Amino acid sequence: MSEFSHNYIFNKREMVERTDGDNLTEADIRQFQQIWQDAEHYTEAANGINVLGINEYRPLPDGYKWTTIRSRFAEMDDHQTYPIARAKALLEWRRDAHYCGRCGSQLVESKEFTAMDCPHCGNQIFPRINPCVIMLVSKGDQILLARHAQRNQDVYTCLAGFVEAGESIEHAVSREIMEETGIKVKNIKYFGSQSWPFPAQLMFGFTAEYESGSITPQPGEIADAQWFDRDHCPATPPKGSIAYKLIHNA
Numbered sequence: 731m732s733e734f735s736h737n738y739i740f741n742k743r744e745m746v747e748r749t750d751g752d753n754l755t756e757a758d759i760r761q762f763q764q765i766w767q768d769a770e771h772y773t774e775a776a777n778g779i780n781v782l783g784i785n786e787y788r789p790l791p792d793g794y795k796w797t798t799i800r801s802r803f804a805e806m807d808d809h810q811t812y813p814i815a816r817a818k819a820l821l822e823w824r825r826d827a828h829y830c831g832r833c834g835s836q837l838v839e840s841k842e843f844t845a846m847d848c849p850h851c852g853n854q855i856f857p858r859i860n861p862c863v864i865m866l867v868s869k870g871d872q873i874l875l876a877r878h879a880q881r882n883q884d885v886y887t888c889l890a891g892f893v894e895a896g897e898s899i900e901h902a903v904s905r906e907i908m909e910e911t912g913i914k915v916k917n918i919k920y921f922g923s924q925s926w927p928f929p930a931q932l933m934f935g936f937t938a939e940y941e942s943g944s945i946t947p948q949p950g951e952i953a954d955a956q957w958f959d960r961d962h963c964p965a966t967p968p969k970g971s972i973a974y975k976l977i978h979n980a
């Protein structure tokens with residue numbers, strides 16, 4: 731009997747699939763471990779997860795292909811994406827969890843939890859999640875979208891940012907909108923959430939209404955921000971992201 735029901739191989743943004751359409755098996759994972767001896771490997775018996783990862787694109791043997799993880803997310807519901815998102819999140823965490831941040835000793839896998847233990851000082855390191863907020867601001871029938879200065883420069887999308895230490899999530903929502911566009915908002919409402927393990931974000935989606943201010947893009951962060959008619963949006967993020975759901979009310 732096979733031990734693991736969820737066998738995955740990832741690079742930064744893509745996953746390996748079999749060209750015959752079958753799911754990867756433990757034998758596939760073993761084969762790739764032979765080919766890529768430097769790959770990071772992690773297993774979590776409790777969730778049947780067996781994951782292998784490299785950090786960049788590499789060519790694949792016949793019978794396999796790379797597919798973007800996001801395009802798979804676009805076709806699946808939350809229940810179906812969970813093992814993929816968890817495996818990716820565990821792999822990203824494990825890659826960074828080799829030494830104790832407190833005393834510098836080499837970590838060992840916990841026998842009890844999905845965690846790494848420090849045998850020297852007793853520190854225990856659990857998979858880390860970074861909370862982020864993503865917001866769609868509306869003003870009547872119009873929505874506020876921005877083009878970022880650093881990443882995805884061709885796409886207008888929702889405002890977003892990391893929750894900072896000491897903040898509530900609602901505080902982060904109003905602060906980010908004010909910082910990035912100079913707009914004050916009201917009626918902040920929870921929309922939904924999404925695990926986004928690139929590498930470790932948990933996205934909290936919100937809607938908010940315009941209260942006051944005029945658009946002032948944050949220098950260095952926001953290249954452009956504008957009010958758009960919901961029905962006439964410029965190029966926006968692809969399906970499978972919470973940004974898409976917010977913008978298209980999907």
Ligand SMILES: [Zn+2]
Nearest residue numbers: 830833848851
């Ligand atoms: Zn330690």
